[in-house]
Amino acid sequence: MNIKRRLTLRFVLQLAITGMVVLAIAAVTFTWMLLRFLDISITRDFANVGLEQLVESSKIDEKGIQFSPSLLEQVKKNKGWLQNIDENGKVESAYNTPKDVPIQYGPGEVVAYWTGTQPFPYTLAVWIQEKNGRQFTLLYGAPNILDPLLKKMSDGTFDAVDGDLVLPDSIEREIKSSQAFVQLIDSSGTELLSYNRPKMIPTKYSVPELALRTLYSERYGYHVRSSFDKQTGQTWIVGQPNVKGADTGQKVWVPEEVKIVIKGSLAMLAALLLAFILLSLWQAHRFGAPMLHMLVWLDSIGNAIYTEPLDRKGNRRSRTHVGKWRRRYRVFSDVMVSIEKLSANLQRDQALRQQTENLREEWIAGVTHDLKTPLSSITGYAHLLAEPSYDWSKEEVRKFTRTMLDKSAHMDMLISDLAMTYRLKTGIKPPELMEVELNSWLHQTLDQAAANPEYGKQRIIFVPAPNEVRARLYTPWLERVVNNLTANALLHNPSDTILTVSLTMNDLDSGFTIQFSDDGDGMDEVTLNRLFERYYRGTDTVSSSNGSGLGMAISKGLIECMEGRIAVESSPGQGTIIKLSWS
Missing domain, CATH: 3.30.450 (Beta-Lactamase)
Structure with a gap:
């Protein structure tokens, strides 16, 4: 399962869990509110x-x-x-x-x-x-209490002092013990007399007011009973609190049910806020911490620190001690593996750059030495020729001149090779391809190479193909490659080394191969792996005055520019085989 599906599944699961938590909190809140409503209903009725x-x-x-x-x-x-x-x-x-x-x-x-x-x-x-x-x-x-009290009030006759009823002690005790009140209103609803009336009880009633207070006592906090006297047009009203001992001195502006709804809503909002805070912290722990860890790692990579950041104990944050992914990093495993590969590649490239830089410095030092050596010879012979105190013979002058020309040619070769490496790096193309018959061309080129007195006699053997082999190549480049490979085989091996050059057709006439095989000392694995590096020389730069250390790199570049391939097989004491192939 890729990271897209894992993240989608994880986020869907988290949304489902969040929804379930919200529904659970809402269910608990509504259940509590219903139970409280039921308690109120039981208390009132x-x-x-x-x-x-x-x-x-x-x-x-x-x-x-x-x-x-x-x-x-x-x-x-x-x-x-x-x-x-x-x-x-x-x-x-x-x-x-x-x-x-x-x-x-x-x-x-x-x-x-x-x-x-x-x-x-x-x-x-x-x-x-x-x-x-x-x-x-x-x-x-x-x-x-109310019905007997109402009967006593409607059947009795009572005095009044300053608008307050004067009642017998027994009725007063009954009214006060039950927190009841008594009112007498006239035909217009205006209070005539009262006893123990709370402040929230009105002194004037309309027809709907008295009816509502009688039918819906829970709205007003009092049970009310009334008795109408048709002869006088007066009405006795008695009332008692819904809940005994309740504070009835003030009007209930907010019903108990509304208070419960407000309390339940606030509690539900607080619970949801707490749940979302906890879920956010959990989300940050599950997803934020791995992402922050990856960002810190990438920042470390930007600072050339390629190892994964460690925790306080020195352990990898993303894996256990046995190398398995930790649970919260598992969903990002693909990304973590990519970062690990990036770190490894960058670390390898950094080491390679450092190695290349070291090789470049070594190569420059060697080339500098190779340039200074012939330049010193040229300068020395030039000073000898310019010295007026010596009268050199013609033979000595020619000898000095030949030496200066040889050293100049060597310096020119070094400079040409250096220029060629940079031209190959920029991707140059051969100026003009020409069709040649390789059997005759190779035979002629190898004969010219064999004429070099430094190689010795009869050390190059050419094995032509049984049939004509025609190809379109840029022969100056191919000649340079042949000369480089011939010089490497004959100059850097013992003097009895034999070089065999063979030309063969590939299967189905789809191409050809030129093979250079010698029975010399061969190369170790390190030299073989780095043979085509620009700044690597298998021998010391001062071991020969005829080499620049760039021959194999140039040969490889030239062959590839002509759409060919070069391959090398070698081992110590077994000689070397170099194949140039075209398909």
């Missing part, structure tokens, strides 16, 4: 919501029905009680039931208490539901 939850959360075992302890605790907070009766009206189980509550009910008794047709000191709620094949009938009672 336990008769309808709480009883259903009691049945749904109940368990049936050998001891009978078992209710949720938290819901039973809510019953106790409401100062309510709970009974479970069977089909005959007998109480099977009860919780927090006062002594004045019956333990056996007749068929019409429950309905009478429930509908209010029969006086009962408690507000009664009935819940009937079937579960696990069994029918449950739950009775929930809560203290009925």
